[in-house]
Amino acid sequence: MRFEISHVLDAIEARLTLDPALARAVVDLAEVVRLVDLDGNDSKPATLLRLGRVLDALGQYLAEDGVAIYVVADRSVLSDLDLTSNERMVVRRWADDGLVEVLPDPADRVLSVAELLGVPVVSRRGFTEYAQQYRWLPRGLLAPTPAGMVPAAEGLPGPAAAPVLVRLWQCPESACAGFGAPAGGQPPPQLQAAVPTCPRHGTRLRDAGPQPPARVFAVRVDGAVRGRFVVREASPVVIGRAPSPAATGTVVELGPLLGDEALRWISRNHLWLELRGQALVVTDTSTNGTTIRTPAGPAQLGPGQAYGMGNDDVVELFQGVELGRPNRFQGGAARPASVMGEAPTISLRMPR
Numbered sequence: 001m002r003f004e005i006s007h008v009l010d011a012i013e014a015r016l017t018l019d020p021a022l023a024r025a026v027v028d029l030a031e032v033v034r035l036v037d038l039d040g041n042d043s044k045p046a047t048l049l050r051l052g053r054v055l056d057a058l059g060q061y062l063a064e065d066g067v068a069i070y071v072v073a074d075r076s077v078l079s080d081l082d083l084t085s086n087e088r089m090v091v092r093r094w095a096d097d098g099l100v101e102v103l104p105d106p107a108d109r110v111l112s113v114a115e116l117l118g119v120p121v122v123s124r125r126g127f128t129e130y131a132q133q134y135r136w137l138p139r140g141l142l143a144p145t146p147a148g149m150v151p152a153a154e155g156l157p158g159p160a161a162a163p164v165l166v167r168l169w170q171c172p173e174s175a176c177a178g179f180g181a182p183a184g185g186q187p188p189p190q191l192q193a194a195v196p197t198c199p200r201h202g203t204r205l206r207d208a209g210p211q212p213p214a215r216v217f218a219v220r221v222d223g224a225v226r227g228r229f230v231v232r233e234a235s236p237v238v239i240g241r242a243p244s245p246a247a248t249g250t251v252v253e254l255g256p257l258l259g260d261e262a263l264r265w266i267s268r269n270h271l272w273l274e275l276r277g278q279a280l281v282v283t284d285t286s287t288n289g290t291t292i293r294t295p296a297g298p299a300q301l302g303p304g305q306a307y308g309m310g311n312d313d314v315v316e317l318f319q320g321v322e323l324g325r326p327n328r329f330q331g332g333a334a335r336p337a338s339v340m341g342e343a344p345t346i347s348l349r350m351p352r
C-alpha cells in the first residue's frame, strides 16, 4: 500500500480532539505507537502511523466514519528515538496546538478522562493496579488488534458523575493550552483529591463559570455517519458544499462526501445552526432550500427562513444528506473509510 506519510498524519490530525463532546475514546499514544503487530512492520519499533490503524479499528468497531479520539502522550514520546524526528516534531506541534495532552506518567489521566467522558480506553494494558480506583475496569477497555477492536469486557465506563464538566476552568498559567482561556470544549480537569487541577501544570484551577450549552450533531450521507460536530452557544456552525471561511465558529465542509447531483443542489453556504440558550435554531441560506423531517412530518425551509429544531428532528440538505442528533443515526458505516488511504471525510474548520 502506497501512501504519503504526511497526508496520513494530516488525516490523523483531523481526528484529534480534547473536546469532551466529540472524543469517542481515550488513547495512550506511547503504547499504541509500539504495537508492531498492528502493521507487522518489524523494522519500525515505533511509528505514529499506528495511530491511524487504531482510528480505523475504532471506526469499524463503532460503525462510524470520522471518529475523533482523545490522545494522551507520555512525555517520553517527545524524545523517543524510535520515532522519526518528523514524528516527534508532529507530536510536539499537536501538543502546542491543544490537540493532544503530553504528560509525565499519564496512565491515571487516561483512566480519569475516560471516566469523566464515559468513553472507552483503547489499550492492551489491564490497568489492574488501578482496579480499586476505577471500579468499572476492566469494562471500558478496548484492545486494538490486527483483526480490530476487542473489548476486555462488555460495557463502557459509567456516565460522568462529577459535576466538573458542567463548569469552565481556568489555569493560573495564562499560556496554558488547555485551560488558559476558558471556553466551551476545553478538556476535563484532572481531579486531585476531588480538586480540579491542571493536568499539565499541576495548579489548582479557578472556576470560570458555567459551560455554554452544547449539542452534538452527526452528518449522515447515504445512510452512513461520516462525522460529528458540536454547536455551542455564541458559536454558530456554517454547513455547506464549500463554506466560505467564517470569522467565528466552526465550518463544516460537505463537498468531499457528495455525489454530482448533491454537489449541484447543495449551496456553498447552505445553512447555519446556532444555540440560543437551550434552543437550537437552523437558518437556511441556500438557493434550493432545506427539508426538516420532524415526527409530525416534513417541513420545508425556504431561503432565509429559520426554524427551532426539536431533539428528534433531522435536517435534510438533499436526499440522503442529513444532519441530526447522533442517537438518531446509530452507526451505519459498515466499512468506514480508512485514514491510511486519504479517504474523504467531512472537513471541519474550528476557530483557533
Ligand SMILES: [Zn+2]
Pocket: 171, 172, 173, 176, 177, 178, 179, 180, 198, 199, 200, 201, 202, 203
Ligand atoms: Zn495549566
